[in-house]
Amino acid sequence: MRQIGILHIRRFSTKTRSYSDAIDALNSLQTNFATLEAIRKSERKGNFMAIPEMIEWTRRVGYKPSDLDRLNVIHITGTKGKGSTCAFTYSILSQYQTSLSTIGMYTSPHLKSVRERISINGEPISEDKFTRYFFEVWDRLSETVSEETTFPNMGQGVRPVYFRFLTLLSFHVFLSENVDTAIYEVGVGGEYDSTNIVRTPTAVGISSIGIDHTRVLGSTLREIAWNKSGIMKTGTKAFSVEQKAEAWDELQRRADEKNVELIKVPIHPVVAKSRLGIEAEFQKVNASLAVSLAREHLLVLGHYPQEYSGDYVLPPEFTQGLERASWAGRCQTIRDGNTEWLLDGAHTDESITVATQWFSTKSRNTAKKVLIFNQQTRDAKSLVERLHSILGGDVHFDEVIFCTNLTWSAGGYQAAELTSMNTSKQAVHDLVVQKELAEQWEKMDPASRRFVLPTIEDAVKYVRDLKDDDVQVFVTGSLHLVGGLLVVLDK
Incomplete structure (x- = not known):
């Protein structure tokens, strides 16, 4: 079977170098649904040639792993909360920009624009810079070759798949732009992730570990923890939130194996009393991990003030950073006329649990409540069952909408930067998942009105046509859904 992570692709004209051309070229690197299905059925648990x-x-592209040492990378993995941890960490460090002049951050997935994945000083890189750097990487891969015996699948006309290419692009962008601090979020797992060629991170963070990506990472917490712990590096401290015993034992075993100091991070007393920019009680866990990572990073670089060396105090820059943190699509509230949109792209059992708990704290008895839900690739039924059981009888949805992740209603059009080839087009067209979820919800709560709609725009239009004075809409189940909804709301 063709090796995952490498695709044969078509050539793009060197005469056309627009931003939309870069997006088309990038989308050509996505792994299609049929290939993904073959990989899933093969029960593959890792690609030993990945690194x-x-x-x-x-x-x-022109670099060695040692070149990445200049970026002073903070490397973060986990099952849920790693993106929020990145956001908190960036926000704290951004208060020190007299010392850290240029801070880069590489995260995934994006919500509205792929440029969100590669940001500098809190802003996605511009379309012009994305295009220029994208085609520099694209062309360098065209102009170079690999030794065929060692790398038989990296011949002429072959490029790395979508996420790997973007990781390469982030290295090129950050090194070209003289980034002196870089926050890297792992894509999947850790051991074989494309970000894991970083040799000397300043700090390693592990957010909450749960069951997800089982075809790739394994089906037990121990197997998944083994994979996540792959980003630990000798000589660098590793920080982890509290984990279930099975996961923690494996993290500690691998830390001992790698001679790494592994530190368990409880909720920091200052964080416990702080107002967080990313609201929700559970975010205090991620914020505390970010505090540990930012503190260690500043200590390694010699920028942490000595007068705050105790474990129970923090510089004012830290509390300011925690208060100013933001992370679109995660515990995000948008007020739109008489409608309050409550967004969280939760897509695992653990994340749907905490997101639903967050929504329940925001719920008003006087408001009409609407749920918009989709999950196209994971066990969607399990997620909605958990959502419904957590709410119990305390919160009732008057209207429940199951839609696809397609953005626009005109011909089921998808915004180019939100295009995903890893789902079955036929299943999306036939609304297979959405119809099954509607039937399941009817069994759980027959009093709710249920709707199956083909696009996100249709769902937004339905909500906006409601005549009620106070409407709360909980949008969850998929970051792709939340991203598309943000695009439609912006339009």
Whole structure:
């Protein structure tokens, strides 16, 4: 079977170098649904050539892993909360920009624009810079070759798949832009993730570990923790939130194996009393992990003030950073006329649990309540069952909408930067998942009005046509859904 992470792709004209051309070229690197299904059925639990191949791709772009040392990387993994941890960490460090002049952050997935994945000083890189740097990487891969015996799948006309290419692009952007602090969120797992060619991170963070991506990472917490702990590096402290015993034992075992100091991070007393920019009680766990990572990073670089060396005090810059943190699509509230949109892209059992608990704290008895839900690739039924059981009889949805992740209603049009090829087009067209979820919800709560709609725009239009004076809409189940909804709301 063709190796995951490498695709044969078509050529793009060197005469056309627009931003939309870059997006088209990037989308050509996505793994299609049929290939993903073959990989899933193969029960593959890791690609042992992933890291050697990534190092080789990096060489062909013009860099060595040692060049990445200049970025002073904070490396973060986990099942849920790693993106929020990145956001808190950035917000804290951004208060120190007299010392840290240029801070880069690489995260995934994006919500509205792929440029969100590669940001500098809190802003996605511009379309012009994305286009220029994108085609520099694209062309360098065209102009170089790999040794065929060692890398038989990296021949002429082959490029790395979507996420790996973007990781390469982030390295090129950050090194070209003289970034002196970089926050890297792992894509999937850790051991074989394309970001894991970083040799000397200043700090390693592990957010809450749960069951997800089982085809790739394993089906037990121990297997998944083994994979996540792959980003630990000898000589760098690793910080983890409290984990279930099975996961923690494996993290500690691997830390001992790698001679890494692993530190368990409880909720910091200052965080416990702080107002967080990313609201929700559970975010205090992620904020506390970010505090530990930012503090260690500043200590390693010699920028942490000595007068705050105790464990129970923090500089004012830290509390300011916590208060100013933001992370779109995660515990996000948008007021739109008489409608309050409550967004969280939760897509695992653990994340849907805490997101639903957050929504229940925001719920008003006087408001009409609407649920908009989709999950196209994971166990959607399990997620809605959990959502409904957590709410119990305390919160009732008057209207429940199951829609696809397609953005616009005109011909089921998808915004180019939100295009996903890893789902069955036929299943999306036939609304297979959405119809099954509507039937399931009827069994759980027959009093709710249920709707199956083909696009996000249709769902937004339905809500906006409601005549009620006070409407609360909970949008969850998929970051792709939340991202598309933000696009439609902006329009």
